[in-house]
Amino acid sequence: MKQNSLFRKKNVRDILASAQQGESDGHEALGKHLKVRDLAAFGIAAIIGAGIFSTIGTASADGGPAVIFLFLFTALACGFAAFAYAEFASMVPVAGSAYTYSYVAFGEIIAWVIGWSLIMEYAIGNVTVAISWSDYFTGMLHGIGIDLPAWIQTDYMTASNGHQEAVSLMNGGKLFENLSTGLKAAHHAWETAPTIGGFHLIFDLPAILIVVLITWLVYRGMKESRNASNLMVVVKLAIILLVIAVGIFYVDTENWSPFAPNGVSGILKGVSAVFFAYIGFDAISTTAEECENPQRDLPRGMMWAIIICTVLYVIIALILTGMVSYKELAVGDPLAYVFEKLDLKWMSGIIAVSAVVAMASVLLVFQMGQPRIWMAMSRDGLLPPKFAKVHPRFKTPSFSTVIVGFVVAIPILFLNLTTVTDLCSIGTLFAFVLVCGGVLVLQNKTDIPRGKFKTPYINGKFVLPVLVIGAGILLFTPEYKAGTMAFIKNEKQLKSVEEVLGELTTEQTLTLKRTVDTKDPEGFKKAENDVENYYSQDEKSEQFYADVQELGRSERSLYSFGFALFAHKIPMWIFLLFTIGITIVTIFKNLSLIPLLGLLSCLYMMAQLKLDNWIAFFIWLVIGLVIYFLYSRKHSKLRLKNS
Numbered sequence: 001m002k003q004n005s006l007f008r009k010k011n012v013r014d015i016l017a018s019a020q021q022g023e024s025d026g027h028e029a030l031g032k033h034l035k036v037r038d039l040a041a042f043g044i045a046a047i048i049g050a051g052i053f054s055t056i057g058t059a060s061a062d063g064g065p066a067v068i069f070l071f072l073f074t075a076l077a078c079g080f081a082a083f084a085y086a087e088f089a090s091m092v093p094v095a096g097s098a099y100t101y102s103y104v105a106f107g108e109i110i111a112w113v114i115g116w117s118l119i120m121e122y123a124i125g126n127v128t129v130a131i132s133w134s135d136y137f138t139g140m141l142h143g144i145g146i147d148l149p150a151w152i153q154t155d156y157m158t159a160s161n162g163h164q165e166a167v168s169l170m171n172g173g174k175l176f177e178n179l180s181t182g183l184k185a186a187h188h189a190w191e192t193a194p195t196i197g198g199f200h201l202i203f204d205l206p207a208i209l210i211v212v213l214i215t216w217l218v219y220r221g222m223k224e225s226r227n228a229s230n231l232m233v234v235v236k237l238a239i240i241l242l243v244i245a246v247g248i249f250y251v252d253t254e255n256w257s258p259f260a261p262n263g264v265s266g267i268l269k270g271v272s273a274v275f276f277a278y279i280g281f282d283a284i285s286t287t288a289e290e291c292e293n294p295q296r297d298l299p300r301g302m303m304w305a306i307i308i309c310t311v312l313y314v315i316i317a318l319i320l321t322g323m324v325s326y327k328e329l330a331v332g333d334p335l336a337y338v339f340e341k342l343d344l345k346w347m348s349g350i351i352a353v354s355a356v357v358a359m360a361s362v363l364l365v366f367q368m369g370q371p372r373i374w375m376a377m378s379r380d381g382l383l384p385p386k387f388a389k390v391h392p393r394f395k396t397p398s399f400s401t402v403i404v405g406f407v408v409a410i411p412i413l414f415l416n417l418t419t420v421t422d423l424c425s426i427g428t429l430f431a432f433v434l435v436c437g438g439v440l441v442l443q444n445k446t447d448i449p450r451g452k453f454k455t456p457y458i459n460g461k462f463v464l465p466v467l468v469i470g471a472g473i474l475l476f477t478p479e480y481k482a483g484t485m486a487f488i489k490n491e492k493q494l495k496s497v498e499e500v501l502g503e504l505t506t507e508q509t510l511t512l513k514r515t516v517d518t519k520d521p522e523g524f525k526k527a528e529n530d531v532e533n534y535y536s537q538d539e540k541s542e543q544f545y546a547d548v549q550e551l552g553r554s555e556r557s558l559y560s561f562g563f564a565l566f567a568h569k570i571p572m573w574i575f576l577l578f579t580i581g582i583t584i585v586t587i588f589k590n591l592s593l594i595p596l597l598g599l600l601s602c603l604y605m606m607a608q609l610k611l612d613n614w615i616a617f618f619i620w621l622v623i624g625l626v627i628y629f630l631y632s633r634k635h636s637k638l639r640l641k642n643s
Contacts, residue, residue: 010380052335071274089288240354279425381639516535545558571606571608575600
């Protein structure tokens with residue numbers, strides 16, 4: 001095998017020629033129905049979802065009112081990436097998004113890797129969105145007095161694990177009524193579920209039904225999807241503006257002091273959660289072939305979506321932290337919570353409806369994106385030809401759309417929310433990094449046709465070295481020097497409450513719960529009978545480590561040290577070393593600043609994710625490479641063309 005055969009690249013002129021003919025590699029063209037307004041609406045539909053109705057609460061509790069800077073930072077990072085996406089979309093206005101862009105910039109093997117990782121963003125991300133939608137939907141039904149059977153509104157894993165924990169606690173002496181709400185629900189679902197041969201029939205029916213409905217809508221056509229998306233965006237924007245208009249009269253500016261109670265570390269603690277709120281704007285680029293004027297409209301649609309959503313996120317964050325203390329916002333439904341606390345329950349009902357609409361619109365955009373990625377990969381021979389089939393009447397990638405429906409619906413039967421959220425984020429960030437890198441690779445090539453949009457050029461060598469040196473000086477100032485040296489020297493570090501709890505045996509955990517319940521029953525009840533919630537309070541942390549040692553754990557076991565500690569720092573070391581390396585390259589190659597900042601900010605957010613997520617992502621990529629070498633490389637049309 002030739003060394004460069006893995007990195008064979010697609011020619012932009014060939015891609016454009018196929019697009020101008022209204023077909024690609026002999027396949028039918030998609031219908032063209034989208035304008036700037038529609039693209040911006042798709043972006044808003046994708047971005048305003050779980051972020052504004054859920055994760056904004058936890059992020060605000062960690063960062064205080066200063067969480068607005070985290071939203072601005074994340075928006076800036078996504079904005080830098082959006083410039084790169086917009087330039088590629090203008091240059092190569094066809095379906096495929098980051099996959100197609102990587103094929104042009106880096107070559108086939110990297111294109112396959114990015115196409116495979118995008119499954120994490122779209123397909124796996126939709127599992128997250130569907131489960132969240134189900135939670136909001138069943139909550140809305142409960143609010144109007146309709147309660148579905150417990151066994152058809154949760155997943156098998158949650159019910160099974162929750163039932164086991166509930167039984168263990170009750171065997172240890174805890175009364176059922178003193179269990180947390182989640183454990184009660186899981187226990188009830190398990191006990192009331194019908195059984196077939198000893199197997200408990202438990203599945204999240206609302207989540208599956210919304211996936212089927214959205215898949216049918218996407219299958220029917222882009223025009224129908226566009227109209228549904230526009231309607232849902234109008235509804236949720238109207239309700240969000242109502243929330244702002246009502247909430248602003250209940251803002252107490254004293255709640256904004258202190259503005260950043262936990263400093264920079266507190267603000268950045270929610271970086272992955274806030275980034276997840278912005279996931280989806282890049283899905284706009286997968287609709288390039290269905291735009292009337294993609295080279296003009298795609299860049300505008302992306303930028304408008306990010307700007308509008310960022311303004312709304314910042315305003316909502318300020319209103320939430322002004323209506324109540326930031327300490328109270330670590331809840332799953334912060335918008336509903338603050339209005340209920342102020343006895344405005346009618347607003348809570350409106351917010352519940354808006355959340356259901358918002359999550360459905362996110363699902364719609366993601367469900368549109370994945371089939372178009374697969375269609376593009378199939379056209380290139382990297383997936384079987386069936387994936388490129390376009391419905392003769394509806395002008396949509398019909399087979400790919402149906403398969404995506406199954407890929408999303410089946411995991412819903414047994415996966416819970418926390419299993420997939422971070423995997424979705426790391427796959428998306430990886431795509432952003434490669435798209436920004438692609439712009440840097442192509443910036444000085446004169447043999448590639450350019451679109452109407454080009455990222456403004458600022459010579460990075462005059463800015464990036466200054467930023468890197470400035471950051472280095474800041475890290476060694478008195479405020480941060482101790483932490484910096486501890487990181488470099490790999491000094492032992494006290495484990496978090498979550499880490500220590502994860503290492504306890506079942507019996508030790510039960511003993512600890514009984515101890516807490518005996519010493520402070522009222523405080524434990526306020527923490528929803530959850531040990532982690534109870535001990536995570538600042539004033540309880542010292543007591544936690546003392547209580548754990550009474551269980552027989554040594555003081556040494558409460559610390560991370562050696563390679564076990566270093567391993568968790570590997571993502572950050574990758575970021576630091578890459579930053580130094582790319583800075584040196586920038587000085588000699590005059591790289592463009594905006595894609596550089598996009599690449600580094602997205603890589604930084606990847607470094608904030610846990611090592612477990614990196615390992616899972618690496619395993620996912622290895623599985624993808626196995627498929628590539630067994631099938632895709634041999635059937636690549638670019639390989640057949642050049643052979």
